[in-house]
Amino acid sequence: MTNLRRQIEHLASANAGERDGAAEEIYIAGSILARRGTKTWFKDAEFAAILGMEPIITVGIAVAPAMFEKIREANGSPRLADVPPEQDAKEFELHFTGIAIDVLTTNAPGGEGAIAR
Secondary structure, eight states, rough: OOOOHHHHHHTTTTTTTHHHHHHHHHHHHHHHHHEEEEETTGGGHHHHHHSSOOOOOOEEEEOOOHHHHHHHHHOOOOOOOOOOOOGOOOEEEETTTEEEEEEEESTTTTTSSTTOO
């Protein structure tokens, strides 16, 4: 089992410290990937001027519906986000010390939405 998969499973832990540590590991890994993927964008002066700042990185993870429910329940059943129906998804945000992670899943496994595919 990969470390990232293990950390995602730890988001559903009954232990708050374990969930916090997992969130930190997921955020660090996601931030590194995001910076690598967008680094060249911010070298473009016109693009950087539009944003006017360093990027704010949001890390999101897509999980199977059963894991989505486990994570949500372990974290006090946070409010679901308003997701447009055409996206065929459910989402909530987890907040830890200095970290926010979006957790997403499909409404219809095997469906046509981006997360289901």
